[in-house]
Amino acid sequence: MWICHACGKGVKFQGGVSRQEICPHCRGDLHCCLNCSLHDEYAQNQCQEPSAEWVSDRGKNNFCEYFAFKESAGLGKGRRGRDEALAKLEALFKKKP
Numbered sequence: 001m002w003i004c005h006a007c008g009k010g011v012k013f014q015g016g017v018s019r020q021e022i023c024p025h026c027r028g029d030l031h032c033c034l035n036c037s038l039h040d041e042y043a044q045n046q047c048q049e050p051s052a053e054w055v056s057d058r059g060k061n062n063f064c065e066y067f068a069f070k071e072s073a074g075l076g077k078g079r080r081g082r083d084e085a086l087a088k089l090e091a092l093f094k095k096k097p
Contacts, residue, residue, distance in 0.1 A: 001071075002035070004023040005032070006026050016069075017035075017067075029060050032058060032060055037070035038052070052066050
């Protein structure tokens with residue numbers, strides 16, 4: 001199962017993901033660097049593929065020919081994961097009466 005980077009929900013498609021494909025849950029772009037198995041924020045050009053061209057907005061559709069949708073290891077990333085982490089931090093540092 002594939003996981004959308006934006007909402008963290010599972011998506012299923014027959015075959016590959018086209019460049020214009022969007023998430024049925026949050027309408028986020030699916031053919032983007034943040035959903036790619038080669039994306040590595042610490043690598044040169046933020047990609048493990050040395051021949052890949054620079055992409056300025058990694059959360060938007062792009063024309064990368066090396067795109068390979070990463071498996072469910074990305075669960076929890078994106079907006080939903082961030083919101084949950086912020087809620088936990090807020091509860092942790094909440095002033096006690």
